[in-house]
Amino acid sequence: MKQILLNSFASFSVSHNHQGLWQHPRDQSLDYWRLETWTTLAELLERGLFDGLFIADGLGVFDVYGGGPEATIEHAVNFPKNDPATIVSAMAAVTRHLGFGITFNVIEELPYAFARRISTLDHLTHGRIAWNIVTGYLDSAAKARGIAKLMPREQRYAIADEFCELTYKLWEASWEEDAVLRDKARGVFADPKKVHRIVHEGEFFSLDAVHYCEPSPQRTPVLFQAGTSPSGVDFAGKHAECVFVNGPSTENVGGRVRRLRQAVADAGRDPRSLKVFASLTPIAAATDAEAFDKHAEYSSYIDSVGSLARLSAFIGQDLSTLDPDASISGIESNSIQSILENLTANGGRKVRDAANSLNPNGVQPMVVGSGATVAEEMIRWVEEADVDGFNLVQTVKPEGVEDFVTHVVPELQSRGAYKTAYAEGTLREKMFGAGAYTPDDHPSAKLRRAANAGPSAVAQPAADVNA
Template sequence: MSIPRMRLNGLRQNTVGHTAMGLWRHPDSRAHEYRTIAHWTETAQILERGGFDALFIADALGPLEVYQSSVDAALRDGIQTPTGDPLLVIPAMAAVTQKLGFAVTVSSTYEQPYTLARTMATLDHLTEGRIGWNVVTSALDSAARNLGLDQQIPHDERYAIADEFMEVAYKLWEGSWEDGAVRRDVAAGVFADPAKVHPVEHKGKYFSVPGIALFEPSVQRTPVIFQAGSSSAGSAFAGKHAEGVFVSTYKAEMARDLSRRFRQQAAAAGRDPQALKIFAIATVVTGVTDEAAQERLAGLQHYASLEGSLARWSALLHIDLSGLDPDTPLQHAETEGIRGLVDVFTTMDPERTWTPRSLAEFVGVGGGGPLFVGSPGRVADQMEEWMETAEIDGFNLADPIPPAGHREFVDLVVPELRRRGRVWDEYEGDTLREYFRGKGLSRVADDHPAAAYRR
């Protein structure tokens, strides 16, 4: 029986502080170079050298301002602010790589399908089929206010908007231009055959798009669709649309429950549940020996920011944690939100008394998922065990001190994973969807909803 491949994505955001707060101060971190092309091209080349499927680029459209009802803590620690546009760094990375894919986060709540479909098709052309779209609906109230809304659109309605958004985008990507519409017939003077280009004629509750797509079809037509929401509406959306799902949890058994739910939703939508590839966020701290790895971890923890971690979690939970004594057990808090937080962390470690300080220290280096620490062999063991228990397909690996963390993983751990047959030596295929479906399969599967709009 063949050994399942461990699928790897790099996880970054076009910002200083993403999953690890305060570590921009570490002497090995070059996170502040996020605003330079050289930083991103180096990152892409590191990941491609390690056989990563893609670089997964997160994004946020508003500042974090729940903690102390202010943006100050986020600004001091560079938590998702300042942040740059994730779309604009992709062409530069594509130009210095041949195989690495790019999964980029864009919100369906604040875009129009007519223009975003063109943007994604353009990127798919420029990368020769290496583009994926992480569809999000944007939960930050600050984003809603700064993008023209008096208040946030209700959660489930945002997913209803997203569902219609996808329908329009699929019509544009799959149905507007037939195969062979672009003739480039010099003798006849015909570049595109009008008989093979069709208006999509969409008239729905949220969008009206009567005309043709402005772009000719790209290699994949529809980019690989990713999704990261685990609510009821989010998991149903993933089951219908997603080809890759991103989960964030600290315990493998909790990830397994999420994986099974997503696959059940895919089956309910009439899709092959095993076609859904599930990735868990994780952070790796490694060294030549276990002792060296522990020393590396201690060095990282020295720079972790208590206030920064609390500010980030305040935004994630929509609860201001600043009013709590950092050393008071969270069990004593009276709010529903805090009790929900306690339940999450107690499930992971019921023997521990959780305080704001211990929570912040726990997530300080590896926020969002498991922290694998040790020599290459020990890290590989932990990753294999977690992957098997969680019933996932691979990991989105964060880098707390970019790009050093990814480089250390590629230099030390990837050779061990390759020795075990977990990471490919050579890419099998040329497009991001081929990495999901197999060589020669760059288009969506027949059971994917986009396929219904093919001509």
């Protein structure tokens, strides 16, 4: 049986997917800014043998609902939000195996500084870093960096493609494998003939520099991506090692998985090497009855205005203008394609149903029940949709995760569907059972091979740099 991979899905903010649960008396989301909140969560996830903590992020304030940010501010809709890269080192210090997937937007980052930050985190975590590559979906984020409007999706993915190419050059081609000597007797740290400057002149980026960090345990981080538009699928086929998908059913998600694996094959890579993670909200307890009681309790705290403010930003449509009993349909936007498809499929979801993210008839998959019930449903998704694992959406924090670790993990293990101990090595080695570096059929690996064969068109001897 396939071993299920698990990430816990979170955001460095008051609320994330299920708006309003921060008001629950047992929820600790208001302590989101305390470092202990995150180190405690990391320790809990490692106790549950989770593969990673997947942290969503983005700079734009949600300002589509009602034509402004007021609802977002009042209802704490992914607001305020802190920089997730800042908490990873602390969580890594209290864990040994847990991976950390951090979302970084290629439109908002500078490749050289970004490559340095990732290498630093990969060093500090001993190779447990993943990068969730996103291109953005909010005009407010574009305006925050001086751009009047978010550029079209196809252009964003063209930028992402070149951004990845450039960061691969820095991570893989600047330092040869045996460049670092650490020779105290001779006073030589590294061989300058094996450290090369990267020269890049592209459509969107230019660079002439040596990568500022020596090679980290993984060099290139584990690469996540979440786009399911045609451009996003093509991009995933070329670059992604893991893809995050969201859909209301195994049929819906299974179709997306097939398209993704075909795109990987079309790019000349092994389609079975792609790890696909489906979004899932679990609510678990000792018995089915207790879990349904907990679901009802949680549902009573769902904030419908906050939920619609979040969805409005996701699909680029102000849902405050629609009647609660109206169907969401006929929308074209530059925003998150998969969520838009989920909301408008089969004539469209009613606004009222979409406003409750814990509605069993909603667009976000959820499973409620005992540990055995939840485990069996997860296994069904793996078998029917061909996913490899799940990004588990948190509910009441940290109670929802504690319940999953207590009730579901042992059931998955008893069915042979989940590990009983961590493998050693980097995050990539743990997840793929192979080496610490990207596989030979990945575009980054070609740069690594070229660098270790000597200076190439993308790398020049560092001694050529004019001081």
